[in-house]
Amino acid sequence: MEYIRITKENIDKEHICCAMSGQQSLAKKEWLKQRFAEGLVFYRSAERGKCFIEYIPAENAWVPIDAAGWLYINCLWVSGSLKGHGYSSDLLEECLRDAKAQGKNGVCILCAEGRKREFLADPKFLTHKGFKVSDISDCGINLMYLPLAESAQPPRFKDYAKHPKVEENGFVLYYTDQCPYTYYWVPKVQEAAKEHGIPFKAIHITEKETAQNVPAPVTTYALFRDGKFVTQSIQSDKKFLKLAAE
Template identity: 55%
Template structure:
């Protein structure tokens, strides 16, 4: 499906065009592990109502959203649409593309009878989370918070719409297992590349490390942290949601061992 706004073509991914379309966030071919894992994840989510809309460009200029009941996030937001990711970067920033994609999401969600939109953000901009400044500028308000700095922001379509919230168990993210424990999904293509690299690095350094691959919405909705795409714990405490390279992981090891 294609729409054109102000000479910008917006393409909606479907099972029919998924293989031929560039998915924006991993610029490579379909044989790349990142592209393959992301497209496989997407193809399984279409039946749950997931929508991926992108500007017709080769770059990061897209929005991905799903009915909150099927969201891979431990939230309570029945009747809402949950934004997985809104990403506009590089040469496509500063041209109104983010607003254009968000407006298309709003239009589509209202057409589907949703109560509003909800998105995971933070007190200040953090990697892989929605920009709180942009969302607030667009009318989103605070629904709930979780430690250490997560914010659940929402945009109700009507004044009496119920307020969404985090599930109680993630408001203070903790686990009982020691060592490093990583929870991750294939919602982001980068995990397919970087999780194995971190696993290898930990093994080479003799570091206790366990990765838990979340493979269903039910598992994600019961995960121990708000950001299920990538959440790293150490000695039971939440450490970071940033998808780490080997160098960044080495830096964390250095700081913890000082």
């Protein structure tokens, strides 16, 4: 498999794998464009499909972690017909090669405790590759890491990410444009909540500093209900209404 690195020079003409069409793709591409100067790297398969890795120096990651000197993997995603061919390993190896070249302490990534969850990495795959758990949040989302420097301090969640909570009642959603699915589904959920009289507040995160202070380990999509973290899984309007009825 050949891989393409997406850059500010070619992003307007290249497909970015996970993106839906139209405005969803444009929102994601604009988010990426603003991150390239901060060290973001995006590799995808030359074959069109969901097969890519996106990573960034952890100091610039849109997550509330303390991980100076590490690379943070925003997303490692291989699915559909491209699964089962070793492409995830290829992409991860490229990230590790880059981390070594930059003299980084290692790489880190979010996953769920014990099993694969939507929009998070597979902990079994990561464990197989030598990753270990460096920190655990109360909501079952782990920070895993693979060190390249033996003396490096493992990355950690900030306290408010490790113990996620908000003060408001009803549903509170924090989200970014890092994932194109939020651009599509958040307005639909907002409209569904309004139509059914469900208290719902959406907080669109548009700056790195704000993202690094979100009271949840995930910032792409963090949904709370009556103060408690509910899910990082991006909800459709139907899924949200089912959740609200529970």
